[in-house]
Amino acid sequence: MKSWILYKDSAAALKPEAYEIKRLIEAGAQKGHEIGVFKPEQFELLVTAQNERSLLVDGSVVPLPDVLLPRMGAGTTYFALSVIRQFERLRVPTFNTSLSTETVRDKLFTHQLLSRAKLPIPKTMLAKFPIDVGLVERALGFPIVVKTLSGTQGSGVFLCETRLHFEDLMELIRATQSNANLIFQEFISDSRGRDVRILVIGGRVVAAMERTSVNDNFKANFSLGGEVKPFKPNRDAEWLALESARLLGLDIAGIDLLFDGEGFKICEANSSPGFEGIEKCCETDIAAEILDFISFRL
Structure with missing residues (x-):
């Protein structure tokens, strides 16, 4: 089976953050997947009725893969x-x-869709300048x-403990990038x-x-140095994760939950979840699980 991964850099093996690509x-290699890694800039798109020449790779027409696995997430x-x-x-x-x-x-x-289904989420507002x-x-x-509308691995997420801290951050953003979402x-x-x-999955x-x-960082991301340990989700946590993935149409998803009293609230959903931390602490071969799922679906 020929599988292509769409990634931000085709030289994935040279990138320290590309653990998932390497895995x-x-x-x-163990499961008979011939895997190629490509970055979006390698492709040329032609909108034409002749499908066979509507996708070029490095300027040439090449046989299409059996499956495409985008790994760019919020980026x-x-x-x-x-x-x-x-x-x-092209039906790939x-x-x-x-x-x-x-x-x-x-x-x-994401939160609008989850809230429409009455799933528990933190109360959320869209910023509008002046604040x-x-x-x-x-x-x-x-x-x-405070969060940017898109971001991953904890980037673009800030905690304002007080009104003064919030006002200072908003003033900085207004002065430097008032069109920020x-x-x-x-x-x-x-x-x-x-x-x-x-x-x-x-x-x-x-x-x-x-x-x-x-x-004492309020963010717990593994990519920011957070410690990880296995977690056995109860029925509520498992249902929230499965329902979130279903509502958002995700075949492969990382669903982040926040502790809230005896229950949970949904923090975020990730379409290209990292799994270095989860493979580190859990006895699960996530890369194999992904490829097995793809093979089953095909």
Whole structure:
């Protein structure tokens, strides 16, 4: 089986953050997947009725793969989305689809879809400059979490402990990038410095871990140095992860949950979840699980 991975850099083996790419290549060699890694800039798209010449790789027409696995997540650009859509137009199965990838890269839209289904999420506001600080305080209170609309591995996420801290951050953003797209969320104090990542593949939970921050950081991401340990989700946590993935159309998903009293709230969904931390602490071969799912679906 020929499988292509769409990644931000085709020289994946040279990138220290490309653990997942390396693992997929290793698992592919064991499972009969001929895996190629490509970056979006290697493709040329032609919109034409003649499908056979509508996708070029490095300027040449080449045989298409059996499957495409986008691995760009929140970093998926408009051009990368167009490449994925072209593969779909040529009837190459993609996991995840362009639609689900585009959906979850927008954190506000993700929460709009989840809230419509009455799933528990932190109260969320879309920023509008100039910021009405009083309105934000009345609606969400402080501390408050400030997020960019797209971001991954904890980037673009800030905690404002006080109104003054929030006002200073908003003034800085207004002065430097007043057109920035931001959302504000209530801070879930029970989850300060810890959260849960649940990995869903093909409509089933394959592994879960609890992440705990170090150095009093309120973010617990493994990529930021957070400690990880296996987590056994109860029925509520498992249902939230599975239902979130289903509603967002994700075949492969990393669903992040926040602790909230005796229950959970959904923090984020990831269309290209990292799994170095979860393979480190759980006895699960995530790369093999992904490839087995793809083979089953084909």
